[in-house]
Amino acid sequence: MPLRLYNTLTKSTQDFVPIDPTGAVRFYSCGPTVYDDAHIGNFRSFLNADLLRRTLELCGYQVRHVMNITDVGHMTEDDNADGGGEDKMSLAGRRIAEAKKSGKLPAGADIDPSNPYAVAEFYASRFLEDARHLGLKVAEEERTQPQLMPRPTRCVKEMIALVSALIARGNAYVASDGVVYFSVTSFAAYGQLSGNTLDKLREGEGGRIDAAHQAVKRHPADFMLWKPDPTHIMRWPSPWGEGYPGWHLECSAMAEMLLGDEIDLHSGGEDNIFPHHECEVAQSCCASGLPHFSRVWFHTRHLQVEGEKMSKSKGNFFTARDLFAKGVTPAALRLELTRTHYRTNSNFTMQGLRDSQRMIDRWCAADAALLARENDGAVGVGPMQRALAEFKAALEDDLNIARSVSVINIAISEPPSGSAHEERAALARMNSVLGVLERNAPLVAESDDLATKVEALLEQRKQARAAKDFAASDRARDELTALGVRIKDTPQGTTWERAV
RNA sequence: GGCCGAGUACCCAAGCGGUCUACGGGAGCGGAUUGCAAAUCCGUAAUUCGCGGGUUCGAAUCCCGCCUCGGCCUCCA
Structure with missing residues (x-):
């Protein structure tokens, strides 16, 4: 059975057909911004990308998975698409400086808060730590292949090349304020991904357009590619003056650099659909001249906590490490954040976390029981081996993880039979996607x-x-x-x- | 205002026109076990799928309307 995936671009579920049937699947995921610790909502998106990647591998594909770590600080008042406000990296630096003063600096952190690169590196290493605990394969690969998790600050050259190409092709222009903008009217397919076509954008408006910047742009939806600003905290020389890149640019540049002009899959949170991914499509297609950037767009819906939107003021805001510190196992958090279908809003609850833990404990017990009878001489096909095909079929059906989980539960409740070694191998194969058996221990050492x-x-x-x-x-x-x-x-x- | 999604037992959640008196998990309840518990094992739950219409021999599943919730409409996973 072919793998079927829902594609945001076509708003339909379709068979997955790789560009290169013999080579690796090209998969790009929008990763974290590192001016703070990633929260569980971020991780739901990253873990769903990991689940997709592991499902592809279960289906026999090789996958080249790239996930960026955004270390340029976007603007706090990025509400006009043209930059403005304070750089988030310097804001993060101030936060660290305050923590330092009040003695609340996290252990092992002795960094210079005024150095944005140090701030970014600090949070990036914490992200990688969390991600590896949760079993994000790409974060594990990053140890030996750091290029799989690229940092925009190290790819400025590629971004500048992309801007130059867009200007040369007439898709971008330098406005009277010196800023380089992408011209949305130069790309007829603008709006195809999100449904926010140019006529609809004008109707909606949304009140976030800053009149001062609009005056210099050819179209209100034109977005910034490069902003000259010799005073900015992170800046690089460019043909358009010393400054910094637009925030949609990095993914287009790095995807092309590491995966090519056209890729198979691109993932992100649903809030990325517009404007971020819409703008990426425009940049990449105009630069490459190809009709598609990513063939399939995979978007994970948002996570709620106890039925409400997660927010710091409501006190229902959790980072992965908050939960690890409470003794939550990475396995339980991983399962809890992925067991609701990626296209429905999921509701994170403490009760749900306990439910997940319970299931994992039973799977571990079943695994241990199989190990214990490995030499009992039993042969043949038992419940686990029989379950495997249905488990795979469930995932091939647009990542129906709830069904695949129920398949394991049913297999486990059957009387054990068959070759213990083969049964255990079948369970391990299912776990190769779920990734929980091997991380079912709390991270906090008991005092x-x-x-x-x-x-x-x-x-x-x-x-x-x-x-x-x-x-x-x-x-x-x-x-x-x-x-x-x-x-x-x-x-x-x-x-x-x-x-x- | 425009464009997307979703509403299934106490909670999470599958279901994609008949095989659904609706898969799983948790909680609850009854039993075994236990000094009593926990853990474990056995048993147990919606004749009904947000509401109202319609299509159909047949609908949780398709269509229309309404209600509620969530996302996007240039910060956000």
């Missing part, structure tokens, strides 16, 4: 302090139980519960873990 207390209480309880003083043993257990510890009595003794 020695807590461990000591817990061990003491467990010993107390053990003695009380031996003496049949159940009131005392229950008291010990209540104290453990108060410490946030859950205990489990097993034939091998009592184990404990931090309750999430």
Whole structure:
């Protein structure tokens, strides 16, 4: 069965057909901006891209996956598409400087807050750490192939070349204010991806157009490609003066540099559809002269938290590391952020996180049981091997992960049979997409302090139980519960873990 | 105002015209186990799919209208 994917460009689900049937699938993902830690909404988008990549691999494709790490600081008041306000990287620097002063600087961070490159590097390394914990394959590959996660600050040359090409082809112009703009009327297909065609843009307006900048542009929707600004915190020399690139430019330039003029897949969050991806299409197609930039556009819908929009003021804003620090396993977070279909809004809840953890625990137990009977001599096909085809079919159906998860659950509830080795291999194959079995452990090391207390209480309880003083043993257990510890009595003794 | 999505049990969620008295998971409830719990195992839940019409022999699934929620309309994953 062919892989079928929904394509934002055609608003329909279609068979995936790679450009190069013998080579690798060319896949570009819009990655994080590194002037702050990535939050769980960001990670839903990145993890869905990873899920797609792993599904492609399950289907037998080789994948060249590129994800940028945006280290140029976009403007805080980027509301006129022409730059303005403060650079977000310098804002981040100020935040770090304040944290430094108040002694709240994260561990291991001794950086110069006035150096935007250092600020970017600081958050980029934290992002890579989070991403590797969550099993983002491209972040793992980055260790040996750093070019797979390019940084715009290192690709300014390519961006300048792209702007030059667009000017030469008549798709861009230098306006009277010295800024280079892309001319949207020069690209007939502008609006095809988002539905925001030029006539509709004019109707809608949206109140975010700054009249001062409009005067110099040929069309209100024309967007900036290069802004000369000799005072800017990050700036590079260019034929149009020292300044900085427009914020849509980096993806077009880096995708072309690393994957070619035409790519198979491009992913991002739904908010990227317009203007970011619409502008990328315009830039890339005009520069290459090809009718398509990416054949398929893959967009993940937004994540809500406890039924509400995630926001810092509502107190429902989480970064991945916030949750890891609470003892949430990367596996549970990975599953929770991906198990809702990518084209529906998903609702992140603490209860959901526990549900995910529960499923993973059962899968791990099933895996351990298979390992335990690897030498029992059983042969043949069991539930896992039978499940594999349906698991794959579910994912091939526009990444129907909920169904693929239910396939595993059904297989696990069946009586085990067949060759344990083969069964385990089938489970591993399914897990190669889900990526949870190998990361089902909390990242926070329990403090020695807590461990000591817990061990003491467990010993107390053990003695009380031996003496049949159940009131005392229950008291010990209540104290453990108060410490946030859950205990489990097993034939091998009592184990404990931090309750999430 | 324009353009997109979504509404299924207490919660998450599959379903794409008949095989749906609707897959899974969690919570709950009953039982086994346990000193009591936790964990585990067994059993158990919507005759109904936001509301109202329509098409059809047949609709959660298609069409129309309405309501609610979310996204985009130049910050945002």
